[in-house]
Amino acid sequence: MRSLVPFYLASCLLPGCLMGGQEGEDYTAKTTLDAGEDMDGGGGGGEGEGEGEGEGEGEGEGEGEGEGEYTRAELGFSTQQIVTRNGETGDACGARYTGSSLEAVSCPDCDWAFSFAVTPVEEEVGCPSLDFSEAPAFGVGTYGDYGTFLFLQVDEGSWTALGSVTVDGDGFSGRIYEAYGMYEQYDVIYEYLRYTDVSGTAYR
Structure with missing residues (x-):
């Protein structure tokens, strides 16, 4: 099961998140829908060639090693808030987080997916922050015809597409x-x- 929701809703599924604003404010939110590049799924294309002898065997082994399954991942989040007062720029603040994968999880639409231990690198008082204390699971894969997306596991077997990302080799980035x-x-x-x-x- 998968769904597409704005990140401020998905992030609040992580207990204690503080993405809300001031009382009485009027705001809009959007999730990016720009089509991203396709991500290499990573297969064992070289295994068949590896069964041959001599030169073919060497080529097959090399390709198999380069196209195996993903075993771990690292990611980082950066939040920013910029405030103006009567049209003049006022305060700006942000927070940064880094995450390292713990174990692989099943995600039907993902090229890879892991649970993560995410820790804050920098947080400012009064600035929107995120709580990753429950080791959330993230994955990257194709969301229908929209392109490549970052996915968040909501419940076991249920995933939400957070926002589109651009893939470059085994790396990715985007505004979600x-x-x-x-x-x-x-x-x-x-x-x-x-x-x-x-x-x-x-x-x-």
């Missing part, structure tokens, strides 16, 4: 969440832009 909002408080008009970027690499 973006929101704009405006609210008024004490005759001051506040506008803010929030976004979350992700990048990572899978290893064979």
Whole structure:
């Protein structure tokens, strides 16, 4: 089962996340739908050639080693919030997180998927933050005709497509969440832009 939802909803499935804004604010959020590049699925194409003798055997072994299954992955998240007051730039803050894979998990639409231990690298007080304390599972794969997406496991066997990513070899990157909002408080008009970027690499 899979679904496509804005990242601010998916992220709040992680207990304690703080992506919300001020009381009474009006905001919109979007999930990227730009088609990404196809990611190499990684197969054992060289195994058949490896059964041959001599030169064919050497080529087959080399290809098999380079196209095996993914065994681990690393990723990073970066959140940013930029606030203006009456049209003038005010505060800007952000947070960064890094994650290392723990174990492989099953994801029907993914080229690879793992549970991750994600830890904060930098967090600022009062800035939107994410809570990854329950070792969430992420994967990268094709979402229908939309392209390559980052997926989040919601429940066992259920995955949500967070946002499109661009793949370069075994690496990927993309903006998976973006929101704009405006609210008024004490005759001051506040506008803010929030976004979350992700990048990572899978290893064979």
